[in-house]
Amino acid sequence: MVDIALGTALAAVGAGVAIGFAGLGSGLGQGMAAAGSVGAIAEDSDMFSKGIIFSALPETQAIYGFLIAILLLVFSGLLGGGEGLSTTAGIVAIGVGASIGFAGLGSGMGQGIAAASSVGAIVEDDEMFSKGIIFSALPETQAIYGFLISILLMVFGGILA
């Protein structure tokens, strides 16, 4: 069995939480936006490009989660074979993962619902495009907060030091 420090193992859990929950939110959101887009495209093929834009919006949460997970894996010594993390830093790493994971989950789902509704509104009235983009972008902020706090926790929690 590979000898892994407790802190590093905890960081691995944090990385899993980060990408797991953020990916779940992103997947659900993207699924909802795509379901709405397919319905719109079935009625109006010109909606393809707009549908793609709205379906791609909830992808960002998974990207944030993925980035944080990679950073945790690299700086905890799991990837690249560096020095392992202390137990305290490992506990901080779980907070890092939870921060972006749960924020990404809520943000992704919210964005998916808003994007699906926007697609419906645009296919009904083309002038709704810019308003739809604005409303669909709003739930992104929660993911950004989660991402920022994750970075701050890593910097000041001794992981990125």
Add this chain to the structure above:
Amino acid sequence: MADEITALLETVGITPETFIVFVVIALVVVGAVVVVVTTRPILDIYPYLNPNAKVRARKGRLLTEKQLSEIADAKDIGEVENYLSGIPDYAPYLEKYPLDTALEVNLADNYNMISRVVPEKVQSSFKLMSKKVDITNIKSLISAKDVGYNVQQTKDLLIPSGSLYDLLEPLTEADSVSDILTALDGTEYASILEDALPRYEESQMVLELESALDKYYLESLLNSTEVPAEENSQILYSYIGIGIDLSILKTFVRAKQDGLTYNNISPYILTDGYQLREWKLKDLMEANDVSSFVTYLEGTKYSEFLSDALTEYEKTGSVTLFEKALDLHLAESAKSLSIKKPIGIGPIIGYLNKKETEIRNLKIIARAKKETNYPVSKIMELLV
């Protein structure tokens, strides 16, 4: 710090590995709770996303008020057809059928589309609505044979749509009403018509058969969403219920204008409506004329807007204005119900009502344009 935590864990008899297991279990539990709580609303929303987008796309293509008034301004029926031929939603239908049939087939196709795309939980009601065209066709066949129309005249009355069309189309060659009823054996309408047959044979009025079919349709529709448990079905139930009540009221208004009594109309009316319960319907049947009928309605939510229509009716004596008031109320109800569930059944109800209203308006315009010099202002008065 780490040593202190390790020491602390060891003092309570927990090894670092056990601690990790506890942390993982705690995270799994918290995660599971979060996922269950947050995804529950998604499960309600998800099945409606695709159908909502589809109906909203069609809603965006509905005729605007400006287009409708342009159509109403048309010189004759040919101009109406030309105008609608330039609208992609109507063009393919007008290439195949005359205007009246094209409108009916267009509406029937919309019912079919909706019944195909809506989630299973509410599908039964929409499937029933799509059967309306079958009932209309059976009624047309029966009426045509009763008055002795020839094959072509009968065929012209049929709407080439619905699940029974292939069965009904050859029946245009039937010799009598009873031949049609025999041919319908094995369909869900056979027993309904069989029950009404003695009354028809006695009175020789096709109304007996037609009203039996209408009553069966409305009862099935009302029962299709009975005791709805979830919000989308409740909203649909309200919409269907209001529609049924208004359709009962339309029958009442016509009956009261013709001076029909309780005994005359009771066999043709549902025994129980949505808001109009059995006792209220019995009360309404007792009304002597249209004015007292509106008075009897007091205490129901339908009384207010009919009181306004009554003033107009007393001036003109036309029940059409009553029917317009009822249709307007249904449109307003559909609008308020549709915003209750913007990602759900709402847009579907909103679209369906608007489409029905559009077809209703176009049929009014088409009828008016068949008459010479029918004033545009009068047409506009009749439009919803």
